[in-house]
Amino acid sequence: MSAAPLVSLRDVSVRYGPATPRVLGHVTLDLMAGDRLAVIGESGSGKSTLALALAGLLPKGAAAEGRIAWPGLGEKPLPGRDIGIVYQDPSGSLDPVMRIGDQVAEVVAAHAAGPTDRSPREQAVELLARVELPDPANLARSYPHQLSGGQRQRVALALALAGRPRVLVADEATSALDPVVQSRLVGLIGRLCDEEGLALVFVTHDIALAASLASRLAVVYAGRLVEIGPRGRVLAHPRHPYTRALMAAHLGLDRPPGGRLATVEGSPPDLASPPPGCRFAPRCSLAVAGCTSGDPPWYGEPDDGAACVFAERLAP
Template sequence: MTTAPSPKDPAPPAVTPLLIATDVRTAFHTARGPVQAVDGVSLTLGEGETLGIVGESGSGKSVLGRTLMGLITDGPGTSVSGSVLLGGTDVHALTPAGRRALWGTEVAMVFQDPMTSLNPVKKVGTHLSESVRLHLGLSRAEARERAVGLLRQVGIPEPSRRADQYPHELSGGMRQRVVIAMALACGPRLLIADEPTTALDVTVQKQILDLLRSLSEELRMATVLISHDLSTVAGRTDRVAVMYAGRLVEYADTAAVFDRPRHPYSSALIASIPRLDLPPHTLLPAIEGSPPDLLHPPPGCRFAPRCGRATDRCVTQAPRLAGRAGDRDTGVVACHHPLGADEEATA
């Protein structure tokens, strides 16, 4: 008598990513020609996940963040292509009014400099109450109460008194907390933090980064953390996307990128991070040369002129991303000669 095979456990239901960006391209048209600031970037981000986007200044990180949010769209002087789906909604297919309705409730951004993000002639409470009255339909009294609660949530002491102060009356760290509170005011599902610790001292930087992480975990909010400093995203993100000259060169689990970087550029960035175990006055490795001019980018790998592993193939043929984005060990890398698992991070 043949025994029937035992039924297998049902597969877990597929989880639809909150953010799906496919082949995103953003160009600025200048008098000298088009500048391709973002060139074919594809990313996914699930609910509650944190993604770090890193790279040198000018690599396209901030432009990508603004494009994902829909702040940069097709228009005079700009060209945007590709698909950005947020919760199944095509951000760039919306009308301007549709995108404005999305901002604050579905996606919000923390900008680099809080002094330019805050209106100097408006009180802190007014900054916070305006958006909740517009998007949530709260009364003036209800909006005031929520504003004070948001200030308390981001760790600002005496929130009632601070709500009646102007931005210039607060410290830099408090102003950044106000900007974070503004971003959280309407309960967005995705938060994009663009260099949120710029111009803050080291102690305050840690406080702000820890605050963002705790809020993300508490609210199950997806977060994109943009930074030129890899140490900022270490230990605070689930995955890291490394950008260079507008392109994605490596995309993998955070631990994999730091422990086993596969792209020479990722390796060089990690090697340049100061380490406590090095003797005093030790010179850090530096990446020679400069990023390419995006008006006239090189035909092959854009990192080839600065890479010690470059060959003739690298100079003439642009590498494509290879690997599996879901592989926690290797991820994907765009390199003809990726680093092996036994090679340490060196500049």
């Protein structure tokens, strides 16, 4: 018998208020132990909303339909304990007037499972070492403004790990960093997931970055999950025209030598008045008349397929 998923979403839709549009619709997916799931899509496609929904962190006033459950975690996760989350901007998680060692120690103490032989302060220094910060005992006495952007993001990662979570959500956590710092942090996140047995949800608009870290890719477009599958299958045989367009744009398939990075032509729809049928149809080079009437059918398995009438022809 296979283990229960850590997080299970069934036909989940989200809106942020009663009179506001649905920004996520009909998402079904499971997050298993050991998974490294990347969520990819353009700005406004619903990636952060999906991440917050699966972490049980949707803001007050948001309404979710469908079923969100955490069978492998027990009850709804406690914020900061069962699911750790790192955002793009570490200043949201860091207190500017508190020494970083004290901040990490505070979270360690808040989520301590029982007595240990090490103080929260000692554990905080260990966590700063785990995220590979130099001279952690000294660094623990620093304030956030004394650190570089990459170091601050490592502290945010230590804070996310301080509750000993089973799942780590990184929402564009490396996007604001320069490429070298970014690739070191991505490497660290991968190692930590292996060493701590963490499942990872890695949210990014960068399919190349996703491909470097994830074992599974989920592609969202205008609030819909349009494709999901193992990394190798999705990259070698993308089944959705949007995934193909993203790959062409970001993996440089259509990029002239020395030329600018290509983008997917056109822009995503206004979620308040989405186009009928497939939401990608207005930008899709394969679209036929039938694409604009009714939701596109799902081709494949729930965890390995795409929502497109051409999916079978694109990647049998």
